[in-house]
Amino acid sequence: MAETTTFTNATQILEPFRGVKRVTIEEYFTSGHRTCQGCESALVMKLMVKASGPRTIVLGSTGCMYVANTTYYTTPWVVPWMHTQLGSSGSAALGTAAGLKALMKKGKMKSESINVIAFCGDGGGADMGLGAISATLTHKEYNSLILLYDNESYANTDIQLSGMTPYGANTTFSPPGKIHRIIHKRWKKNMAGMMAAGHPECRYVATVCASYAVEMMNKVRRALTIGGPTFIHSLDPCPKGWDYDPMLSHELGELAIETGIFPLYEVEDGELRYYGKTKAIVEGRPRKPVREYLLKQGRFAHFTEEDLAYFQAKVDETWDKWEVPGVVPFKRVDASQAALTKP
């Protein structure tokens, strides 16, 4: 069939919700899922697709948000959705966006702007699927959003540690013992910073937390409006994996930001904007001690004062020593030392 001339590759213009009262009431992720009580990742799915609206295709890699959301013959998804293999959210996003574009260009389907969102967990996205996500973020000719929902473990298979699990956390792969108290000694990857710093064709990278729901939805809307490949990292408290009372999910999300452990920001066309309490911290508000966040979770119950001090010092470093606080982990070398390193 001949190419139509109507194809534009335009995105939907999704204006920000100006306050909670302006948020649309329609739901596209409804009843029918079986996630744990207090599961923030389920809330992220609901907010994500509420923000994107009905003309959206959702692709999801294996994990809690696949398994618990698509039990045989039930699903909460109102929009079209497809499962994709654990490490392939990037490939699924790119392939779907490219497929839609090809079909529209050939006139085989109506030319319209359809949002393509692929979500992945931290295991599927930050570990296994990192290469495919990175590749997708280099293809500016295809519009897609990759949303990483980070519950800081391979939760669906019973809480194994991932590259996004915080230092020292008790997981099924890192149970504290009598001789070795801290088994997991690696510091968490900096996904959003890595994506923003390393992908010049990606115009929009943001961090979000569902404790700040309107802000989160507006970042999803901004990413989809800007178009090309975009990336959002969401920190999602997980009552089962983090071992806390489900009623604390919202509070833990807030504490992650107030302690400076998880900064809220966006990078649009290379310009960095901090948000909410992170912005206040950057402007001088004291951060809460990390112990207020860590000691509310059973996965850190074995921490001693020494462990808490180490964790605090590492977080302090991101604010006091990083070139772009909380975002980019380079440190300036003073001029005399820099000269010594020259050939």
Ligand SMILES: Cc1ncc(C[n+]2csc(CCOP(=O)(O)OP(=O)(O)O)c2C)c(N)n1
């Ligand atoms: C290639 C592959 N390896 C292992 C699995 C088993 N598996 C299914 S879900 C899952 C955990 C995924 O963790 P994450 O991406 O963080 O999502 P979460 O379960 O935490 O929501 C694993 C290991 C799989 N489905 N495919």
Ligand code: SF4
């Ligand atoms: S294990 Fe965690 S992420 Fe998975 S459904 Fe339960 S609360 Fe949600």
Ligand SMILES: [Mg+2]
């Ligand atoms: Mg996970």
